[in-house]
Amino acid sequence: MKYVSRKPALILLADGTIFHGKSVGGREGTAFGEVCFNTGMTGYQEIFTDPSYFGQLMVTTNAHIGNYGTQEEEVESEGVKIAGLICRNFSYHYSRAAADDSLEGFLETNNLLAISDVDTRALVSYIRDHGAMNAVISTRVDEVSELKKELAKTPDMNGLELASKVSAKEPYFFGNEKATYKVAALDLGIKKNILRNLAKRDCYIKVFPYNTSFEELQAFQPDGYFISNGPGDPEPLSGAISVAKKIIATGAPLFGICLGHQVIALAHGIGTYKMHHGHRGINHPVVNLLTGKGEITSQNHGFAINREEAEAHPDIEITHLHLNDKTAAGIRVKNKPVFSVQYHPEASPGPHDARYLFDTFLDNIKQTQTVEAH
Incomplete structure (x- = not known):
């Protein structure tokens, strides 16, 4: 079984609230966007490639993401459109015979930063209470002050033509x-x-x-x-x-x-x-x-x-x-x-x-x- 690095990562919301997790595949990086959540139990590949999600950090409420891999025909556009992925349990191994790649491989191909091991129930509850807002996901866990400054420069979705x-x-x-x-x-x-x-x-x-x-x-x-x-x-x-x-x-x-x-x-x-x-x-x-x-x-x-x-x-x-x-x-x-x-x-x-x-x-x-x- 493949060894998976467990590099610490965080989600910083525009109001200063922080949630913690681990970067998928041990990748390093930072991504900005409006944080939102999808309650679908399936269809993650279609969601990630839906142009309507451009510029958004996607929180998946289903506890397991990646368990059936990816399939080339199950895309809704040319490449991934979300700005980043936030999930609870990320499956590095898939069991669907028809799949042609793992979700990890698909995300690597599309250069997308993903964070797992997040308390997504708490995060979604927070969004439901306080509303969708800009956020940043990053492995720069020791640079919160700098990330706040960079996040403040991210355009608000209200009034944004995309x-x-x-x-x-x-x-x-x-x-x-x-x-x-x-x-x-x-x-x-x-x-x-x-x-x-x-x-x-x-x-x-x-x-x-x-x-x-x-x-x-x-x-x-x-x-x-x-x-x-x-x-x-x-x-x-x-x-x-x-x-x-x-x-x-x-x-x-x-x-x-x-x-x-x-x-x-x-x-x-x-x-x-x-x-x-x-x-x-x-x-x-x-x-x-x-x-x-x-x-x-x-x-x-x-x-x-x-x-x-x-x-x-x-x-x-x-x-x-x-x-x-x-x-x-x-x-x-x-x-x-x-x-x-x-x-x-x-x-x-x-x-x-x-x-x-x-x-x-x-x-x-x-x-x-x-x-x-x-």
């Missing part, structure tokens, strides 16, 4: 070019499984960088438009908000997920706000107000739209509510084929309860084409 850090640099295509439908996707930090779900529904997708103009999207002559998930504060995304306004004005089908949902709300003058500690996990309960049915959903967001403003807007209908805190989890535009949800119907990881939303998008495209044909 889509530009994870979006594609150039347009690219996904799916079968002979597919029946064409979708123009604005990439604010898109997950691969969103593209897979669209491609499964006979769509050929052209993915555009976050700062693409409406005219460039329109030149693809798509049957529908999609605005993706992504990291950071939605309010600085003035370009994407302008694009959403122009798409909506044309009457074309539009679907938004997560950050895309917030952009569509902002396009209608509905404000957003930073949540106390956000929703991150794969068992969040949502009710569909149109059908009365409940859904267990995968969620990952630290911002939300203003429910009161959405309810007061004459053109907006709230379609979904989060059952834990009654935040708006979905909206649609009245008399237009435009809708969005705050959560992740593509899951990965997570349940498939909400994948019908991709079918709703396709139905909107078909209905729009039928109307135009007549």
Whole structure:
């Protein structure tokens, strides 16, 4: 059995609170970001590669991380997007036959600092009480004063634009070019499984960088438009908000997920706000107000739209509510084929309860084409 070095490490929160642990693999280093937690029991590789988590120090509440290794197909983007990992028990050995690497090897390849042996129950409880905040993880345990100075320079997530850090640099295509439908996707930090779900529904997708103009999207002559998930504060995304306004004005089908949902709300003058500690996990309960049915959903967001403003807007209908805190989890535009949800119907990881939303998008495209044909 491999000998694993046990180098001391710490987590220093912005308010000065310190938690202790050990660096995974004995690696040395320091990483800064907003500390948050995910309650999922599985899917750590998908979480670590989800662009929506860019710039965040991820606390996993599941006690064991790494026990089933990693698999090349289970990534949601090119490389790891979290700033660092904090966990209780790190498994250096894995037992899944289909795995092609250990989690330790995967993290080394992606140059990610991870800290284990942390009292994650105490840390998560602290975040729930005091809110998400900036933090630093480091093996420089004797340099707390210096780390505090460096941490103070870390930008706050509130007001921070991060889509530009994870979006594609150039347009690219996904799916079968002979597919029946064409979708123009604005990439604010898109997950691969969103593209897979669209491609499964006979769509050929052209993915555009976050700062693409409406005219460039329109030149693809798509049957529908999609605005993706992504990291950071939605309010600085003035370009994407302008694009959403122009798409909506044309009457074309539009679907938004997560950050895309917030952009569509902002396009209608509905404000957003930073949540106390956000929703991150794969068992969040949502009710569909149109059908009365409940859904267990995968969620990952630290911002939300203003429910009161959405309810007061004459053109907006709230379609979904989060059952834990009654935040708006979905909206649609009245008399237009435009809708969005705050959560992740593509899951990965997570349940498939909400994948019908991709079918709703396709139905909107078909209905729009039928109307135009007549």
